[in-house]
Amino acid sequence: DQQVKQNSPSLSVQEGRISILNCDYTNSMFDYFLWYKKYPAEGPTFLISISSIKDKNEDGRFTVFLNKSAKHLSLHIVPSQPGDSAVYFCAAKDSGTYKYIFGTGTRLKVLA
Amino acid sequence: GAGVSQSPSNKVTEKGKDVELRCDPISGHTALYWYRQSLGQGLEFLIYFQGNSAPDKSGLPSDRFSAERTGGSVSTLTIQRTQQEDSAVYLCASSPGTAMGNTIYFGEGSWLTVV
Numbered sequence: 001d002q003q004v005k006q007n008s009p010s011l012s013v014q015e016g017r018i019s020i021l022n023c024d025y026t027n028s029m030f031d032y033f034l035w036y037k038k039y040p041a042e043g044p045t046f047l048i049s050i051s052s053i054k055d056k057n058e059d060g061r062f063t064v065f066l067n068k069s070a071k072h073l074s075l076h077i078v079p080s081q082p083g084d085s086a087v088y089f090c091a092a093k094d095s096g097t098y099k100y101i102f103g104t105g106t107r108l109k110v111l112a
Numbered sequence: 113g114a115g116v117s118q119s120p121s122n123k124v125t126e127k128g129k130d131v132e133l134r135c136d137p138i139s140g141h142t143a144l145y146w147y148r149q150s151l152g153q154g155l156e157f158l159i160y161f162q163g164n165s166a167p168d169k170s171g172l173p174s175d176r177f178s179a180e181r182t183g184g185s186v187s188t189l190t191i192q193r194t195q196q197e198d199s200a201v202y203l204c205a206s207s208p209g210t211a212m213g214n215t216i217y218f219g220e221g222s223w224l225t226v227v
């Protein structure tokens with residue numbers, strides 16, 4: 001049972017435009033969410049997080065939105081840059097556990 | 113080093129052999145995780161260590177897999193009698209603890225190929 005789903009395996013965006021990566025979850029107990037970026041042959045690196053007490057968190061070009069009623073979060077990258085081309089994973093956990101559940105990832109390609 | 117360190121970075125082994133993968137977490141981090149990413153798949157939880165507590169081994173795919181963490185720091189993941197389906201990148205991560213708001217930090221992974 002996939003508790004965290006990234007239904008788009010890939011996304012292509014033109015440089016300078018907005019990239020929107022989506023993530024859905026099924027467990028209503030999840031209250032902390034993270035996004036990671038992964039380049040080939042490297043480990044995932046932390047990008048941005050959000051707790052369930054917020055619906056938006058912004059860090060530079062990256063903004064994460066959380067819609068608890070829809071059990072949906074999204075990562076917005078604007079403006080997109082070629083260096084943003086990577087696989088993006090969303091992850092979730094609830095405060096009663098330590099286990100981070102990851103989605104299957106979305107491969108973003110930013111076209112110059 | 114400042115980050116999570118894993119070794120070896122690449123390992124090619126013959127089917128049926130045993131392999132050991134090592135993880136050195138960030139200094140002071142009490143929580144340590146092992147995840148696995150097979151080709152085209154997401155990150156699959158394998159095992160979790162927190163301080164001196166009993167580890168959560170619920171993600172280990174079979175009894176050929178085991179892990180230990182010595183002295184609350186370095187961890188070793190052992191795969192016995194490797195099979196081709198064990199080919200994957202094995203990722204170790206650590207975090208300061210388990211409280212909400214703690215980010216987990218990954219190493220660069222150990223790429224295992226079983227031939």
